[in-house]
Amino acid sequence: MSPARALMLQGTGSSVGKSLLVAGLARAYTRRGLAVRPFKPQNMSNNAAVTAEGGEIGRAQALQARAAGVEPSVHMNPVLLKPQSETGAQVVVQGRVHATARARDYQAMKPSLLPYVLDSFARLRAEAGLVLVEGAGSASEINLRDGDIANMGFSRATDTPVVLVGDIDRGGVIASLVGTRAVLPPEDAAMIRGFIVNRMRGDASLFADGMAAIAARTGWAPLGLVPFFPGARRLPAEDAQDLLDHLPASPGGGGRCRVAVPILPRISNFDDLDPLAAEPGIELVPLRSGTPLPADCALVILPGSKATIADLAALRAEGWDVDILAHRRRGGAVLGLCGGYQMLGRRIADPDGMEGPPGAVDGLGLLDVETVLGGDKSLRRVTGASVADGVPVAGYEMHIGRTAGPDTARPLLRLAGGRADGAVSADGRVAGTYLHGLFTADAQRAAWIARLGAAPSAHRHEASVEAALDGLAAHLERHCDLDALLRLAA
Structure with a gap:
C-alpha cells in the first residue's frame, strides 16, 4: 500500500480558522469515501484530549479525528506544548510528558523532536488515503524558521504542499497573504500552491477583485472564499x-x-x-x-x-x-x-x-x-x-x-x-x-x-456536535474547490 497523499494548511497568523477548516475538510472527504487522518506536528494549547492509548493531544486534533470518523491517536499531534507561564511550557511528545522548557530552550530542543514528528506522520500515512496537516501560528515567522517543525520546516522535510489561510474578518487579509509571500525564502514560498480566505461576512462578490489581486501578486491559486460559519459555536474552542x-x-x-x-x-x-x-x-x-x-x-x-x-x-x-x-x-x-x-x-x-x-x-x-x-x-x-x-x-x-x-x-x-x-x-x-x-x-x-x-x-x-461537523463540511463543499485541493495533495 502506497503512502497516503498529504496536504498542509498553514495560516497567516494564529486563530485564522485552520483547525476548523481541517475538521470540515476531514468530514467532507470522509463523506466522499476517503480514509482521512488529521495531523498537527506541533500544537500549543491547554485544551487537550485523552486518546485510546492513554496519551494526550490537542483538543482540536481530537475533534478533527471525530470529523474523520476515527479514534484520536497520539500520532495526530506528536508535539503538544502546554503553557504554564508567560515564557515556559510543558512539552508533551507522542502523548507523554517529555520535558518542561522555557521558550528559548524549546527553540534549541526542536530539532531533536523532528524524528518523533516524522515517525508519527509516517504512521498516519501508512493507514490512510489522505492526511490533512495543520500548521501552527504564522507561516511568516521567519525569526523561528531555524529548526522549525510546525510549518515550513515540516513541509520541506516531507515535501508536503501547502495551502495558506488568511482571515478577512480581522482585516488586512490581502496584505497578510501577499506579505507572507514577500518575507518567505523562495524555497519555502514554492511549497505554497494556493490560498483560502476565511470568515467572509457580507457580499462575497465585493471581494472578487481582492482574490484576483492576491493571486496575481503571489502566483498562488485561489481555492476558496469561505463565509463566516455560525455553527462553529457548537464546536469545542481551541484556546x-x-x-x-x-x-x-x-x-x-x-x-x-x-x-x-x-x-x-x-x-x-x-x-x-x-x-x-x-x-x-x-x-x-x-x-x-x-x-x-x-x-x-x-x-x-x-x-x-x-x-x-x-x-x-x-x-x-x-x-x-x-x-x-x-x-x-x-x-x-x-x-x-x-x-x-x-x-x-x-x-x-x-x-x-x-x-x-x-x-x-x-x-x-x-x-x-x-x-x-x-x-x-x-x-x-x-x-x-x-x-x-x-x-x-x-x-x-x-x-x-x-x-x-x-x-x-x-x-x-x-x-x-x-x-x-x-x-x-x-x-x-x-x-x-x-x-x-x-x-x-x-x-x-x-x-x-x-x-x-x-x-x-x-x-x-453529541448530536449537536455531529450536526455542526456535517454543516461545516457542506459549507466547505459550497465555498471551496475541494477537487482542486485534493489534486494538490502529494
Whole structure:
C-alpha cells in the first residue's frame, strides 16, 4: 500500500480558522469515501484530549479525528506544548510528558523532536488515503524558521504542499497573504500552491477583485472564499480567547439560571463548559479580569488549570475568593473541575515544582481535602455514575497530583471498577471532581440543571456536535474547490 497523499494548511497568523477548516475538510472527504487522518506536528494549547492509548493531544486534533470518523491517536499531534507561564511550557511528545522548557530552550530542543514528528506522520500515512496537516501560528515567522517543525520546516522535510489561510474578518487579509509571500525564502514560498480566505461576512462578490489581486501578486491559486460559519459555536474552542468569543460579554438576563466561571490565566480543558453554554435555561457568565461575581448566580464553577497554584493566586488577586466565599455563605453552590477541585481544598502542595516554583499554599477551604502535586500524570478515559442519584457519566482524567481528606469519604462519582472520585461537602453545596466532560452526558447535565432549579432542555450535545461537523463540511463543499485541493495533495 502506497503512502497516503498529504496536504498542509498553514495560516497567516494564529486563530485564522485552520483547525476548523481541517475538521470540515476531514468530514467532507470522509463523506466522499476517503480514509482521512488529521495531523498537527506541533500544537500549543491547554485544551487537550485523552486518546485510546492513554496519551494526550490537542483538543482540536481530537475533534478533527471525530470529523474523520476515527479514534484520536497520539500520532495526530506528536508535539503538544502546554503553557504554564508567560515564557515556559510543558512539552508533551507522542502523548507523554517529555520535558518542561522555557521558550528559548524549546527553540534549541526542536530539532531533536523532528524524528518523533516524522515517525508519527509516517504512521498516519501508512493507514490512510489522505492526511490533512495543520500548521501552527504564522507561516511568516521567519525569526523561528531555524529548526522549525510546525510549518515550513515540516513541509520541506516531507515535501508536503501547502495551502495558506488568511482571515478577512480581522482585516488586512490581502496584505497578510501577499506579505507572507514577500518575507518567505523562495524555497519555502514554492511549497505554497494556493490560498483560502476565511470568515467572509457580507457580499462575497465585493471581494472578487481582492482574490484576483492576491493571486496575481503571489502566483498562488485561489481555492476558496469561505463565509463566516455560525455553527462553529457548537464546536469545542481551541484556546481561551475562542472561549471568550463564544460566550456573552456580560449577563444577558431573561430569567435564566446563572452559572459563573472565573476565566483564569492558565485555564485548561475549558470545553467542559460547552454543554452548559448550549443550554437555553442556563446563562454561563465568564468572569473576566475586573468583573465581580454576580450576586444572583446559582453555581460557581472553578475550571481546570495548567498551573493550579499560580491560577489560585490570580483568583485571589481579582478578589474572586472573597466573592466565592460570600456566595457560599448565601447558600450558593460551588463546583471544582480538576485544578478547580484542588483549589477548593484546605491546602495545595507542589514539593517538586511540577507546575511552578516548589512550595505550598492554602486553598479556599471549601472542602476538607488537601492536594499534593506529583507522581505520574493520570491520563485515562472513564465511565461511571454520580453517587447521589446513579446518573451515568463518562469523560476523562488528565491531572498530576493526589487529593485526600475527610470529604473524600463523600465522593461525587463512582467510576467503573468501584473507584471513587471527588468530594462533596457535608451540606452538599460544594463538590469537586477530577473528571473532565462531566456535563457532556445529557442525563448527567439535566440532573445538575434540575438541582439548580432550572428546567433541562431537549438539547443533545453529541448530536449537536455531529450536526455542526456535517454543516461545516457542506459549507466547505459550497465555498471551496475541494477537487482542486485534493489534486494538490502529494
